[in-house]
Amino acid sequence: SQKIEQNSEALNIQEGKTATLTCNYTNYSPAYLQWYRQDPGRGPVFLLLIRENEKEKRKERLKVTFDTTLKQSLFHITASQPADSATYLCALWGGSQGNLIFGKGTKLSVKP
């Protein structure tokens, strides 16, 4: 069956360091992979989209990589700040279902 795994339920890092979050999937051939930020009690906010034929995408302090051979995406936040503390969701579009499939998310805590 199709599966998305965000390996860490929680990640704690020090301010200024780079946070790296992982998203792995099985039994999918996604055309797009997206990352969202979700704050407690709020809906997801779109951050970045990367297509299957793209290796890397950047936006300010954010960087996403997409390796369709490894079936993995890495999400990096450089120079992390306490305000980056939130849950980050990976979502795939494509495969046998024509809709967005979400991972459970990784809760990032950036300590000052």
Add this chain to the structure above:
Amino acid sequence: GAVVSQHPSRVICKSGTSVKIECRSLDFQATTMFWYRQFPKQSLMLMATSNEGSKATYEQGVEKDKFLINHASLTLSTLTVTSAHPEDSSFYICSASLTSPVSQYFGPGTRLLVL
């Protein structure tokens, strides 16, 4: 741009009552609206997809008679949880897409607590 609102933001109701949640696209006309449910520490799960003026398409395992979706206009969709029970307590989130369903704009969510 591309703002989606939901109302109410939270609701507490008694078991057996019905609850209506509204989802509005404020500054664009949405071709498609989506309803998701999220339990604590779980992923968003798609419940149904709706297009204006047509019947919603429900995901497997979602009871269409229990979760009534009305998409009356290009800017408004409603989800009614009929005869709510405590197990329906969850965080309900809607989203709307402008052109492609790949790009969805999410609402702030509605917390439902059924006592």
